[in-house]
Amino acid sequence: MMMFKHLFKLIWNKRKQNFLFLSEILISFMVIFAVFSYLTYYYQNYSKALGFDYKNVWSVSYGNRQLPKNNDSLAIFYDNLTKALKAMPQIENITFSSSNYPYSDSFMSTGLTQNRRKFDRVSNFMVGDDYQKVWKVPLLEGRWFLPEDAVGKDKGVIINETLKNEMFGSQKATGKLIGDYDDKNKLKVIGVVADIKANGDFQPGNNAMFSRLDTGSLKWTGTLLIRVRANADATFESGLYKFMATATHSAIEIQHVNEMRDTRNRQTIIPMVIFIIIATFLIINVALGLFGVLWYNINKRKGEIGLRRAIGASGRSVSYQLVMEAMILATMSLIVGCFFAIQFPLLSVFNIPASVYIVAMLLAVLFIYLLVLFCSLYPGKQAAAIHPAIALHEE
Structure with a gap:
């Protein structure tokens, strides 16, 4: 001392x-x-954890101005396009998506309300029915989208684990109703998925919500996500480019998601x-x-x-x-x-x-x-x- x-x-x-x-x-x-x-x-x-599998996933961006304007005709066009693509042996699965898919430079957000609490800047992903299969996103609770969700009373949505914990804590979220930002329209939680780090390995997985692409929103869609098999090579990529350019009558850009991640x-x-x-x-x-x-x-x-x-x-x-x-x-x-x-x-x-x-x-x-x-x-x-x-x- x-x-x-x-x-x-x-x-x-x-x-x-x-x-x-x-x-x-x-x-x-x-x-x-x-x-x-x-x-x-x-x-x-x-x-x-990354929350999804980016390997062997390609993104195809196309223009939608030359596509049919009528909703029924557009739905038939996309249905035929999907069948034609899935028939290709090098393709494992496909889905249509909004432009803010993982590792893209696009960001879409929305606001939600639950028990009068506001949740701002929730990443909003507009996705097709096979989005989970393309990205292999782990489903923690409930289910993924089905075609019959288009006629449900309350619009079905899927939220990620972080948002679920903030909203409902340890309780189950499946079947619960949440509101949009103004709490005027109700959304029904049908599933919970693991957090996905959509902005890179070093960025956090933010609150996220997945909404189903309906017929009305397909006219604004210009992104196709494809999970290819191991035998998909440059020759197949060239053929895919020509097929999509002919089908959509627009310019095509194909990107490999693993390169986008890097x-x-x-x-x-x-x-x-x-x-x-x-x-x-x-x-x-x-x-x-x-x-x-x-x-x-x-x-x-x-x-x-x-x-x-x-x-x-x-x-x-x-x-x-x-x-x-x-x-x-x-x-x-x-x-x-x-x-x-x-x-x-x-x-x-x-x-x-x-x-x-x-x-x-x-x-x-x-x-x-x-x-x-x-x-x-x-x-x-x-x-x-x-x-x-x-x-x-x-x-």
């Missing part, structure tokens, strides 16, 4: 000289906290790598600064160190004192830094889970302690090697 009292007294007496050290530690902590928050957030998202992931990985590189250079500069400050303090305190050695202090105790001073200064800065860092989970900044900030703060504290310890060990060892006679002679 007396030792710590003595250390605090030394630190207080040199408060002006220690201000730079405290400032460097505080700034370093905030930077490291930001880096670890960034990495923890994306790691937590990456570690969660593109979306790069949009996260590249900024992450750049951010880490910049932070690494900053940390190296801070480490060199801390090392220099500690080295400068030892040179300024040679007389003090020599006197301590002359009255019997061991080199190990001198080294221990300098390391402990650095650790105490680091603790003082970390207390201030943690005060600011704890505001992020308390205020739900950026709408990120509190666990991300808590883990990042703990990792940043540990990192700073290790950094200060590493930077103070060698100067402390050099201080322990100072001969008392030489130090006193120089003074």
Whole structure:
């Protein structure tokens, strides 16, 4: 206890000289906290299940202006097109979809109401009856869409697990009624599926709702999703392109979903790598600064160190004192830094889970302690090697 009292007294007496050290530690902590928050957030998202199978799925975009305008004629056209495509041996399954399918650059959202609670920015997927089969989305509760859902009293919808938990908790959602954003029209939950990370492996699975593409909405549809078999090659892709161009009388674009996934992931990985590189250079500069400050303090305190050695202090105790001073200064800065860092989970900044900030703060504290310890060990060892006679002679 007396030792710590003595250390605090030394630190207080040199408060002006220690201000730079405290400032460097505080700034370093905030930077490291930001880096670890960034990495923890994306790691937590990456570690969660994808929720669907993107392999061997192609998207076909086409124009719908040349298609029949009459709903009955359009339904017959799509029925014939579906049968023709399914007859191809390289195709396992197909479905029509709105443009906001996984890894696309499109986003559609809606609002829902349940027990007077509003749920904003719910991803709204307009899908065909075989959407689940194409993506192999796990069904957790209830069932998927059937053709007879087109004549039901209440429009049937399927929600994802996250939205189900927010709305109904541990209760079953199947059969429950929810409202649209104005709560004027009722929607009947017929199924619950696992969360899907539609925006990339490093992005969270947001609240999502799946609605069935009816005859009226097919006229606006311009996306076909195809699950192909392993033997689907470039020759088949070329033939598929010609078939769709002839059938729809429009320009066709075929994309492989696995390539779209890689593109979306790069949009996260590249900024992450750049951010880490910049932070690494900053940390190296801070480490060199801390090392220099500690080295400068030892040179300024040679007389003090020599006197301590002359009255019997061991080199190990001198080294221990300098390391402990650095650790105490680091603790003082970390207390201030943690005060600011704890505001992020308390205020739900950026709408990120509190666990991300808590883990990042703990990792940043540990990192700073290790950094200060590493930077103070060698100067402390050099201080322990100072001969008392030489130090006193120089003074």
